[in-house]
Amino acid sequence: MSAQTRSRSQRTPGERFVAAVRRRLRRTGIWVVLAFLAVWTIFPILLTLSISFKTRADVSADPGFIPSNPTLQGYASVLAQEGFRSAFINSLVVGLGTSVLTLALAVPAAYAFVRFRFRGRHLLLLFTLLPRLIPGLGLMVPLYRLAVWLGAIDQLLTLIVAFTGTVLPLAVWLLVGFFQHVPRELEEAAMVDGAALPKRVRYVVLPLALPAMITIGVLAFREAWNEFNLVLALTSSPGSRTLPYELFLMTQTTGFQNNPGQAAFAIMTIIPFIFVYLRIERFVVGGITSGAVK
Amino acid sequence: MTTRRATERRRRRRAKRAASRPDRGSLVGHSKATPYVLSAPAILAVSVLLAFPVVYAVWGSLYDTEFIGGPGRFVGFQQYVDLFQDPKFLWSMSRTFVFVFGVLILGMTLGLVFGFALHQVTGGMRFLRGVTIVPYLVSGIATAVIFRLILNQNFGQVNRFLEFLGIPAQAWFSDPNLAMLASILAQVWADLPLAVLLILGGLQLMDPQLLDAAEVDGATGWKRAWRISIPLITPQISLSTILLSYQALTSLGVIIALTGGGPVDATRTLTIALYETAFVDLETNEALAIVVVILLFNALLTLGYVGLSRRYNLDEQ
Structure with a gap:
């Protein structure tokens, strides 16, 4: 200066x-x-929002950004679809299931990697590289064959397990980075006071790791909510699809296209998530970048 | 002088490592099995769900099946030989290169420009950083739907804007080149947040005194950016390049919902070829060979990634 x-x-x-x-x-x-x-960044979403409130005819007839005859027809037409309602519920179930299962597997593993020296610690390196080496796209065909062989096609649990596999390496990595910053003196103090491992984890480690766990929960939910490739591979009947697949099918219908409906569908898959995100932006931004780097 | 300082630094690092070693040891007073029990489920899940598919893909690509569900016949590398003699597959490879290259050029240009601009932002406009993330929350399919609407030939706002500029409306999805451009635009829109955040993060790690010193020496804004900032954030730039390539190489949802691989196969990338071979033609073994080819490209990128993180110690950041 x-x-x-x-x-x-x-x-x-x-x-x-x-x-x-x-x-x-x-x-x-x-x-x-x-x-x-x-x-x-924002205009594509705003324009879609605008189309979602127009009537089908107005999409071409009324070029204005603010619809001159605002209507909820687009939304109504989507909500009336049996496919949308079941896909929405499936997405919620699969999203929450993936978050829970990811945390249930990642927290103990990350804790073991940070706090214990044992054979197999070197596997941690594998966790950093596997998701880079194996994109979700490469899993489609093999996991499809595996699911057919196990008779697990069309089940929400299959989707949850498959998504957990793709998020797990990143989740373990983020948690390892986080647990390393939990001072072990705290735990040792609790140990001296007679707290056994489950108690120490419950009352000392987990409360401190809460922000990291929220981040991972949200990232896992996002992965499950937005994943398309594996849903395409692992489901075949209408009742078991999630939102992206259902939206994809809607774009494939021929004939007179329900453009406001498609816009409304897209908006309804985005908006709930943006609200969640705004509340925890701080955590997620850090999570994305460290996840990308590690 | 420099060698002495380097030895000194090495000595200090060694001392630091030695000091931290006891800290890395196990907690006392636990059963030997505890860490194995804790980590086994995650390791098992990752092996079954990520490692098994790779083994299966390599193994399956060496076989051929006469009819669906029939017995496999070992054919060695015949699937690969056939693939690389199939003009449709070679076309898909070239389309993939065009797509990845386009995503890189547009993505890195915008990533750098937006990253630098966001770095200058202070105060109330910081919310723009949060806004940058929004596309990251949108699924590939929803991205494609959004771009189908705004690029629509008849009512899309992009064409309206072009007409406003005096350029005639474009048929985005029936012209092969424009369809490729539309796919690139949508893919960049979806993945730009990663690049922008990485570059912004790199700029924020930079020592501001270096820039001040350059300003005193009379370097203008452009010169400072080219000669100082860009060299300093090389790690982040290289990393964004690799991440964008990953995303583009393995993108299926955006392209399949936006163009479906058309028109006249203009956007039939390897991922679309994989989808059609596996789930339309039901040629599982051939599809697995395509998977292996994609995995190999991916492995090349990963080699670059590992090299980078070694060189720049990214893990320590």
């Missing part, structure tokens, strides 16, 4: 003018970019 002011006072008036113009240009440039960023 002081270096900056010194250099400014040494400039001639001409140079100072050029510097001021440059600063002004730079500020304007940044604002233009930020405006573009907002348009790029």
Whole structure:
């Protein structure tokens, strides 16, 4: 800061003018970019929201952003679909199930990796690389064959287990990073006081790790809520699909397209999640970046 | 001078490691089985759900089945030989390269521009960082639906905007090149949050004194960005590049719901080829060979990723 002011006072008036113009240009440039960023990110969703409140005819006839004859027909047509209602419930069940199962498997494993030295600790490295090596896309066909062989096609539990497998490595990684920051002195103190392992974990470790567990719960839920490839592979009957697959089928219908309906469907899969996200943005942003890095 | 400092640094690191070693030991007073019992379910789940499919894919791709559900016949690498002589498969490979390359160019350009701009933002406009994440919450299928609506030839707002600029409305989904562009746009929209957050994170780790020093020396904004900021965030830039390639290489939902691989196979990437072979043509063994090819490309990316994290110590950040 002081270096900056010194250099400014040494400039001639001409140079100072050029510097001021440059600063002004730079500020304007940044604002233009930020405006573009907002348009790029939000406009597609807002335009979809606008279409979802139009009548089918108005989608082409009424170009305005604010619908001139706002209607809930689009939403009503989606809610009237048997497929949407069951898919919504399936998505909720599978999402919550995946969160719970992921945490149930990841918390003990991460705790063991952090607090104990045992053979098999080197497997932790595998957890970092596997999800990179094996994308969900590569799982489609093999898991489909496995599910057919086990007779587990079309069951929500199959989806929950499959999704848990894809989120688990990341969940363990995030939790390991988190447990490392729980001071072991706290636990040792509890141990001296006579608390056995289950008690220590319950009263010392878990309360401290709560933010990390919320992050992982939400990331697992997002994975299950949005996953398409594995649902495509592991379900075949209408009653067992989740929302993305149902939405995909809606786009495949031929004939006169129900554009407001499609828009309403998309919005209804996004909006609940945005509300959850806004409450816990802090955790999730950290989770995404560290998950991406690790 | 430098060697002495390096030795000193190495010595200190070794001392630090030695000091932290007792801390890494097990907790006392527990049964030897405890860590195994705690970690076994997760390790088992990951092996069955992630490792088994790879083994199965490699094994299955070496066989051929005459009819669905029939017995397999060992054919060695014949599936791969057939694939690489099949013009449709080669076409899919080239489409995949175009798609991944397009996503990288657009994604990295926007990622850098948005990252730098967000880095300058202070105060009340910080909420824009939160806004950047929103596409990350939207599923690939919903992304495709959104882009089908805004790129629609008749009522899409993008065409309205083009007409406003004096450019005629475009048939986004019947022109092969435009359909590819539309797929790239949708994919970048969905995955940009990762790149922007990584680059922003890198910029925030930067030492601001370096930039101040450059300003004193008379470096303009562009020069500072090119000569100082960009070199300093090379790790984050490389990492975003790899992550965007991963996402684009394995993207199925966005493309299948947006273009379905068309028109005239213009967007028939490897993922669409895999889907059609496995679930439309029901050629499981051939599909597994395609899976292995995709896994190999993926492994190449992972090698790059491991190299990067070694070089820049990303795990320690």
